[in-house]
Amino acid sequence: MPERNVVSWTALMVSFSTNGYPQEAVKAYRWMRREGVVCNQNSFTTAISSCWLLKDEKLSLQVIAHVVVAGFDTDVSVANSLITLFGNLGRLEEAERIFNQMEQKDPISWNSMISIYSREGMHKESLQLFSDMRHGNIKPDTTTFSSLITACSCLDHLKWGKGLHALSVKNGLDLFVSVANALVNMYSTAGKYKEAELLFRDMPKRDLISWNFMISSYIQSGQCTDALKLLAQLIRTEKETNHVTFANALAACSSPEALFDGKTVHALTIHIGLQENLLVGNALITMYGKCNAMREAELVFQTMPDRDVVTFNALIGGHAENEVQREAVLVFNWMRESGIMVNYITMVNVLGDCSTPNDLLKYGKPLHAHIVSTGFESDKYVKNSLITMYAKCGDLDSSAFIFDGLANKTAVSWNAMIASKAHHGHGEHALKLFMEMQHAGISLDQFSLTSGLAASTSLASLEEGQQLHGLITKLGFDLDIHVVNAAMDMYGKCGKMDDMLKLLPEPTERSQQSWNILISGHARHGCFDQAEDTFEQMLSVGRKPDHVTFVSLLSACNHAGLVDKGIGYYNAMTSEFGISxxxxxxxxxxxxxxxxxxxxxxxxxxxxxxxxxxxxxxxxxxxxxxxxxxxxxxxxxxxxxxxxxxxxxxxxxxxxxxxxxxxxxxxxxxxxxxxxxxxxxxxPACSWIKVKNEVSSFGIGDRSHPQALRIYSKLEEILKMVKQVGYVADTSFALHDTDEEQKEHNLWSHSEKLALAFGLLNVPEGSTIRVFKNLRVCGDCHMVYKLVSKAVDREIVLRDAYRFHHFRGGECSCSDYW
Structure with missing residues (x-):
């Protein structure tokens, strides 16, 4: 051009910026200034937006200086660009200063500031600004509502989100795709996928973001089959897809049972040319890791043209999750040699690879030393992973030492310690920590409650479990599917199947874990027909079984002595459902x-x-x-x-x-x-029984109990009672070479008989006697329990190391097969 003016230079800058070349737009801006062309507000706004796209703070400050010198800092469009720039640079105070100093504000000014508050998680500030905006007679638009609704995308602020939803309907803005998308995302993030689904179906117009949000919503709610069906529907409509679509879809295939689906989605990414996309590659590695297919994960890793910290973290996490010895540590070393900066997620994942005392010595402690030397020890997630790592490796003292040394114990820290204690059989200590957490004023979350329930379950402590269930209802977690599943598991393992069934969600609302817990509960209580019916019902609602489902089914066949049925299920597991x-x-x-x-x-x-x-x-x-x-x-x-x-x-x-x-x-x-x-x-064999919140434990021939004289007197009474109805001691269960009389005497010193006598003395008439044993019940004691249940006409429940035995009227739920 023979003569270049501000209009031509600005047009060139806008062209570069809008076509994704902010670096070129900045170069044009510099050439323009060198030629002495005076910038206008459009030149400055384009230069500013290009700076924040480049995230170049030094260059941004230079442009801002030019703006001030030129006197355009009070121009509304330039000020709006500056607000956005400072917001994207994380300089909130500067953005607020410019906004507050503006003599005139247009809707973009308000929307820019609301968007910054929303992105920073400052929900109250964004809602207050919305209120000020309305009082200033500035009409909110689709951008306003989209930003505000996004700010309410959590359960704590859902009531505000619902209010905004109603207001958007009143103003006729809910039909705009950007607002509808924000609403779908809000309800999804808050765990209300049914509401999101209804909105999605009613949208008059959808874009790709709408489809991606809904697929993500299904996945967040555990409805992975629905997510894949929606992907298939999207592809059938021949609408455009992108890397986000497939990254979301791959997250729906994150279990071994979904490996075939995952491979199908992988094939689709290759078909449309997304196999080299970094986000898709990372999602593929994550998916294969969760499907226990580490060979495929490694192949994807090796063929990726570009790798970032997420790539390495996904591979390390997959090896750690699949307990592939040493591989996670090897990839971690490779990552460092490649010059990729590790982050806290890297450390959390690699620590997960250490699970034995030998791992602790060879990898765990050197990793801990590396964490200290690189400054990651101050990260709360890394510290919590160290607590878990030491506990998994059996070093509970070191785990407790790290926990005790935390200056500020977060809910995550407490949860890690409680879960570790519960997992290693220290249920009483776990419950004690749970109470200490409450007294420390730490808000309980779903992880705290599930860990507390796990501790109650490990102790078979029904009373504590019931108290926790009451607390769950009081705190409003009774609709959280993970907490409900933990409560169901607790009731099932404490012998209260009726209470477990009361918590059971409707078939279409059950998660995979809900179905597995139900099948397992029936199996543990010897109810094979119910376990089989539950499995069939599970299939009828479109839920695929996983490896845990078949463990429970085979266990049910085992307890019922149904060998051929069990063999059939074992074969079908691979041939019909593809589960190795x-x-x-x-x-x-x-x-x-x-x-x-x-x-x-x-x-x-x-x-x-x-x-x-x-x-x-x-x-x-x-x-x-x-x-x-x-x-x-x-x-x-x-x-x-x-x-x-x-x-x-x-x-x-x-x-x-x-x-x-x-x-x-x-x-x-x-x-x-x-x-x-x-x-x-x-x-040693041990049996225990809980009466009035006190646990009484008994070993073989134990005479240490305060009621020992009464217990042994009751035993003699029971012996006479059962002999009158034909009892003959089965001395094959007496494992010492003595005469028959001594063998019978030894059998009547067994811990479960002592616990039974104590129960008959102390459990109120008409109430169920519940006895627990750490080993398998012996055949002679099993016979005595049957006879006593009929003689005294009351139910007796015995949980041994294998299953529950429900004794009623002289019969046992196990049908004498255990």
Missing amino acids: PRIEHCVCMVDLLGRSGRLVEAERFIEDMPVSQNDLIWRSLLSSSRTYRNLDIGRKAARRLLELDPLDDSAYVLLSNVYATNGRWEDVDKLRMHMKSINLKKR
């Missing part, structure tokens, strides 16, 4: 075959099983060998068990029982002498 067997499924199958006396089949199954054998496999086979007095298989199982852990007391005890049932008392004595020589003690 895990060690838990194989343990159930070995137990199922062994308990039914099919020991040779169980042994053959172990040889052919698709996963590595562990201690649970051989312990199950050894236990069944004792039941069916199979000395050869019992010896083999014990040998394999001791190869895995030479100090496993259960191997010696179970083998001793095999010898005892075969009358090989010399071998029994040899085993006991060997255990004594290596200072190995048998885990």
Whole structure:
């Protein structure tokens, strides 16, 4: 051009800026000034917007100086651009100063400031500004409502959001796609996916953001099948999709059972050319990690042209979640060598890879040292992960030391400590910490409550669980599906199936965990028909089973002695549902075959099983060998068990029982002498019962209880009672080489009989007696419980290490198969 003026220069700048070249727009601005062309407000606003797109604070300050010198800082359009610039640079006070100094404000001024407050999480300030705006007779527009509704996208501010929703309807703005999108996102983020779904369906016009928000809403609410159906619907309409669409869809495939769906979505990303997109690549690695498909995750990682910290974090997190030994640490080292700056998420993920005492020594403590040296120790999430890591590795003292040293214990810190204690069987300490958390004035959240319920469950403490349930209702968490699931699990494991069923959501509202807890509850209580019916109902509403579902189903078959049914489910798991067997499924199958006396089949199954054998496999086979007095298989199982852990007391005890049932008392004595020589003690049997908030525990032949004289007197009374109706002691359960009279005497010293006598003395007439035992109930005690339940005409519930036994009228819910 022979002559370039402010109009031509500004047009060039606008063209660069609007087409995504802010750097070129800034260059044009500089050339314009060098040529001595005087800028106008349009030149300055374009230059300012280009600066904040580049996030270049130094350059921004230079442009602002030019604006002030030129006297355009009071111009409304320029001031609006400056507000947006400072807001995006995180300089809130500067943005507020410019806004407050403006003599005239247009809707853009108000919207810019409201948007900044919303983005900064300053919800009250944004709502106050909206009120001021209306009082100043400035009419809010779609941008105003979109920003404000976004600010209300959390449960605490939902009531304000609903008010804005009503106001947008009144003003006729709810039909605009930007406002409707904000409403869908608000309800989704607040966990109200049904409301979001209704809005989405009623939208007269949708854009891609609408579809992406709704897909995300389904995923946030656990409705992953609906999310994938919506993706399919979007593709069928031949509407445009983008990388966000597929990143969201991949998040819907985050479980092993959804691996096929995940691979299908992966194929679609390749088909439309998104396979090299960084966001999609990161989502693929995350998805494959959660599907236990680390080989595929690594292939995606290796073929990605670009990688960032999220990429490495996703791969590290996948290895840690799948407990792939050392891989997470190796990727972490590779990340550092590649020059990628680690962040707190990196440290949280890599700490999750440490779960054994050996890991702690080799990786955990060096990682802790690295965290200290790099300054990550001050991060609350990293500290909480350190607490969890030490606890997982069995070092509860170090875990408690870090927790006690926290100056400001957040809810996350308390939750990590409570969960660690509950997970390691320290239920009483976990509940104590839960109460301390309340006394410290820390607001309880869903994680606190679920951890507290887990502690009650581990103790089988119904009273504490009921109190927590009351607190949950009082705090308004009774509609939170995760808390409801934890409460259901607690009632099921404390023997209160009726109370568990009262909490059960409607079939279409149940999460995957809800279904699994229900099936597991029925299985634990010996109700196979109900477990099977629940499984069929689950399929009928379109919910896919996962690996946990089949563990519960196989357990139900095991408790009911339905071998062929169990084999059928095991085969269908892979052939019909695409779920690869895990060690838990194989343990159930070995137990199922062994308990039914099919020991040779169980042994053959172990040889052919698709996963590595562990201690649970051989312990199950050894236990069944004792039941069916199979000395050869019992010896083999014990040998394999001791190869895995030479100090496993259960191997010696179970083998001793095999010898005892075969009358090989010399071998029994040899085993006991060997255990004594290596200072190995048998885990003592213990039974307990809770009456009036006090727990009374009993060991074998225990006479330490204050009511011991009354208890043993009651035992004699019970013995006479059951003998009158034909009881004969089953001395095969007496594991010492003595005469028959002494064997019977030993049987009547068992802990569960002492707990029963105490219950009959202290539990009010007509109330259910609930007894708990840490080991499997012996056959003789089981017979006595049946006879007593009929003689005294009351229900007795016994939970042993395997299942619940409900005794009524001389019968047991297990049908004498346990």
